[in-house]
Amino acid sequence: MEPVLLSVHVLASIVFVGGSAVATSLFSRYAPVATGVAVGAEPAHPQPPDAGERNPAVAVALHRITRVYSIMGLVVPAAGIALATTQGRMGEVWIIISMVLTAAAGGLLATQIYPRQRDALSEPDDGRRLRTLSMLAGIYNLLWAIVVVLMIVRPGSGA
Numbered sequence: 001m002e003p004v005l006l007s008v009h010v011l012a013s014i015v016f017v018g019g020s021a022v023a024t025s026l027f028s029r030y031a032p033v034a035t036g037v038a039v040g041a042e043p044a045h046p047q048p049p050d051a052g053e054r055n056p057a058v059a060v061a062l063h064r065i066t067r068v069y070s071i072m073g074l075v076v077p078a079a080g081i082a083l084a085t086t087q088g089r090m091g092e093v094w095i096i097i098s099m100v101l102t103a104a105a106g107g108l109l110a111t112q113i114y115p116r117q118r119d120a121l122s123e124p125d126d127g128r129r130l131r132t133l134s135m136l137a138g139i140y141n142l143l144w145a146i147v148v149v150l151m152i153v154r155p156g157s158g159a
Helices: 002-030 056-072 075-087 093-122 128-153
Strands: none
Touching: 002 056, 002 075, 002 093, 002 128, 056 093, 075 093, 093 128
16 A cells, blocks of 8 residues: 555655646746736836736636646645555654645645735736745745655654
C-alpha cells in the first residue's frame, strides 16, 4: 500500500500543486489592467497596457486552473497523511512542519490569491492588485519549495 500512496502523493504534487503554482505565477502577466495604465507605471504618467502580454482570455483560463488544480490538490495532503500514518511517522518534526506549511499555502491560496484573481478579472485596476498577486504567488511557491525540501531532507527522521 505504501508504494501506491507514495506514488499518488508525488504525482498529485507534481501535477496539481505544480499546475496551481504555475497558474498563480503567470496570472498577473496576462490579467487586464485599467485602460491607459501599465503595470508598474506611475499614476501621474499613465501609459497604455502592453498589448503583447495582456490577454484576459488567458487570465480567465489561469484563474480556472488555479481553482480546479487547487481543489484536486487536496489529494496531496490526504495521501501524505495516509502515507505518514501507514509508516508511523505522524509525530516526526518534518511531517508536522510540512503539514503546517501545506495548510498555510492552502489558506493563502483560498483566502487571498483566488479571490484577488477573481477581483482582478471583474474590476481591473492600475496594476497594484496584480503586484500584490505576484508577491502572494511567490510566497505560495516558496512555501511549497520548503515543503519539497523537507520531504527530501527529512530533518530529525533518523533515516
